[in-house]
Every structure is written in C-alpha cells, then in structure tokens.
Amino acid sequence: VTSRTPLRVRFAETDQMGIAHHSAYVVWCEAARVEWLRECGMSYREMEDEGLSLAVSEVRLSYRLSLRFDDAFVVETALTEARSRRFRFAYRVLKDTGEVAASGYSLHTPTSRDGRAVRLPERWLSALAPFVTPSGLEGE
Amino acid sequence: VTSRTPLRVRFAETDQMGIAHHSAYVVWCEAARVEWLRECGMSYREMEDEGLSLAVSEVRLSYRLSLRFDDAFVVETALTEARSRRFRFAYRVLKDTGEVAASGYSLHTPTSRDGRAVRLPERWLSALAPFVTPSGLEGE
Amino acid sequence: VTSRTPLRVRFAETDQMGIAHHSAYVVWCEAARVEWLRECGMSYREMEDEGLSLAVSEVRLSYRLSLRFDDAFVVETALTEARSRRFRFAYRVLKDTGEVAASGYSLHTPTSRDGRAVRLPERWLSALAPFVTPSGLEGE
C-alpha cells in the first residue's frame, strides 16, 4: 500500500533562502507515516495510548528540488519492512508537477513507554503484514 | 530577580522575510523561563518529574524590531506573580545593541500529569516567593 | 467572512506533557490566516512575491483546553481590522466537539522587503475591505 498525503508549505516552515527548511520534511514524513497507518486501518495514536512507540532509529532524506511557501505537495509513503524489532518506511515528496522534491526512508524500533526496545506485539505485527511493500515506492 | 539568557537566532528559525519567525520567540521565552528557574535554584525538569507542569494559559508578545539569522540576543525574564493557581512571567528580548526587539508575558496554571489544574504545592510556592518581582522588568 | 481551516495535531507538535505545545498554535493561526486570504480570493504568496508582508507586530493567545496528538481541530479566522498600516486577525481553535481550545488575535504591519513599515497599496486594501468583520468571530 502506498498512501498519498497532501500537504502545503506553511510560512513558518520557510527559511531565509525562501524555501521550505530541510527539517520540515522530517516532520512531514512523520505526519505522512501516521496517515499511512490510518489508511491501513491502524491508529498510531492508539498504539501510543497502549504504551508502544515506533521510535525513530534512523532518518535519511535526499533533497532534489526545493519547495516554496504555499506550494502544495504530496508525501507518498510505503512500509517496506515490518519485523517485530524493526520497521522501515520509504517516502517520496512530490511537487504538484509530479517531480520528486525529496525522497528517503526512516527506520524504527518498537519501544515501550520507559524507552526500552521491545518486540512489537503479534497483534500489531499481523495487522501490518498485509500492507508491507518490500519493493518500496514504485519507480524508486 | 531578573535573569538574562543569551541566545542566537538559528537558521531554522528564520523565515522567507529573512527574519526570525514570530513563533520562535515563544520558544525562546520558554527556554528563558527554564533558565530563570535554574538561576533561582529550582529545576523545571524536577517539577515535571514530580508530575507538575506550569501549563501555559496565555501568551502575549509584542514585536518591535526584527532579529536576523545569527543575531545574538538576550531574553530578560522576571516572575511577576506567583500564586498557588496562577503564575505570570514577563519577558523582554534585547538586541545586542540593547534595543528591545520584543516584550510580553505568559500566564501559567499549575497542572497535574493528567491535565487537571491543581494548587502548586506549598514547597514550590515558598521556594519561589522570594524571587517574585511584582513590578516586572525594569523600565517596562 | 469567517474561514474554517481543518487541521490535525502532528506528533512533532506534542511535548512531554502529552499535549500540543503552545507555540504550535501560533503556526496554526498563521496557516489559517493564509487560508482566510485564499478564501477571500487573495494570495498571501502573491503579496510576498510583490515584496509586501503582513509582519506580525503582536500575538495574543489564550489556551483553555488542550489538544492531543492526532486530534482533529478547526481554526476559525476573521479579519477584524484592515487599515493601510494595521491589520488585525481574530482566531478561535475549536475541538471537534465544538469546544473552544484556544482563542486570540494577531496584529500586523504592512512591511516592504527591506523591513520598513509601509502603507498597504490601495489595490490590496480595497480587495480586503469587503471581507472585514469588525465584530469579530461570532460568539467571541
């Protein structure tokens, strides 16, 4: 499953170069990840309420084209790996022309409320399994 | 007691007008508030660890002069009111020329971990009392 | 005209109290302000491209109820004053229950690219005039 989350560059997300700051993409990918889960019938909020987090263990983003204030764009998201102790999401940020503005991935470690790495409970794992796309985003 | 917290405008805090974004000041005042407490021998972290927060119930900031990327500045902070259910901090953001870039205040409600308004325990209240400056920041 | 901008609390906007950080509301009001302009047929991006900004000279926000991660909410926005050298927007942040989470206003000074306060050109002023709501947000 690939979700497509439409967003728009907020003024506060611009910097003095007149483009969206690179740290904003990290926040957008996170928002898109939450929407991916929602589209697959899961709620990250519910997971957090149960005391489970998908703590970020790595982020990598490549920036190709800049986005400007008020630009509409889409974050494509896929879950490319879902193991009990490791998740990997892939992202592509698309301008409304369809051009790739940025792409990347994040790695996650299921974590308990006290910050310890844990195995993701079978219930969540089996709910996520059908939606994994090991091949990643089309055309990636 | 008036604390003086030196900071510098981060690139990520600028916007496409080429100045520090107005929301950054809200974050700076919070950081300065934590430093004020530290200077008065108190730790906001410790307060949080005890399950107490000074939840923000109001913020007001007036912006007079803009700050640019890499500008050094100081946030002056004073506690102008400390009651068991209401705190008020006053702030002044000073350019390194001494000019006032912004000024304002925040109101706070002591809050328990579950989000309910509570009376601040006597222990904290009496520790803070000697440092209250009802007259606010000098020259305000 | 009152615009209603639907948003959702991003994970990055929460803090360790488990609620949306108070600085996030400042960013949401700005995003809602841009949407208000769009609904009234104007583009803040276009204004910026012409070298004009509505620089923020004051912000005041009162926080009544907290918002949590993934909460859907609406920012109601009205332009309550539009003079050549001073703008005032009013905001109300509504939970999906309809309860008021926060309310406030911002004051703005038309500013040229070099940061000087200027008179807003007649063209923009007359375009905005029909949409001013001096009485503010209904029920305010």
Added chain:
Amino acid sequence: VTSRTPLRVRFAETDQMGIAHHSAYVVWCEAARVEWLRECGMSYREMEDEGLSLAVSEVRLSYRLSLRFDDAFVVETALTEARSRRFRFAYRVLKDTGEVAASGYSLHTPTSRDGRAVRLPERWLSALAPFVTPSGLEGE
C-alpha cells in the same frame, strides 16, 4: 578541526514520548555547522549576505540514545569534504556522560540566491581547505 557546540534540550523540542523529537537533531546539527564555520574564522551569515548558501542535499542521522528535556549535550562537527560543488559535514551528538546519542552527516550544494547550484568561489574554498578533516570525527 572538530568543533564542540554545547546545547540543551528545550521543552518545545520534546514530544509525547518524553524525549527530544528526532527532527530537533537536524536543527541542532545546522546550528553546530554554523558554529564550526565561526570557529574556523568564517561566517555563514556573511556567506548568505553575499548570496551564497550551502543548500542541504542530503541528511542522514542515526539515533542511539534518547535525550530528555533539559539534558545538556554537545554536537561535535567536522567538515569531511569541501569541493567547489559539494560539502560534507559529519556530526556526533554526545550526552554529558560522553555516550553517543546520535551521529550522522549532511551533504551540501553551494547555491546562488536564485536557487541554482554554483561553484563555491575560490575565496571561500581556499579559506575552508585547511580545516577539512577527511577522516571524519575521531572514533567514528
């Protein structure tokens, strides 16, 4: 040259997991990069004022240990590559215990004010050359 920039986790940088949000590290590395330049006698502000930016083309961060509100930490920074069209900085975020909380790198493309990739002028390149550490951060 390895610079060491001391910082502290701001309350606004925490999330509801009770730790510093992963996007904050991106901002800290940027702030540390500016300090690295300053320590080497260069001013990124001056470079920007000349219409030159080191636009970010890639960021990668690995997170090992979390940081909590008010934690003091240090960002170690080194310039590991400086070519006319490509820069690479390496980072290590150290807890005050000396443990590595995170590490990573950023790639940069010299860019003109209008967003085009350009060759970094010889003046800047030769000023930076003596400070390059191709071997990266010690112990990396």
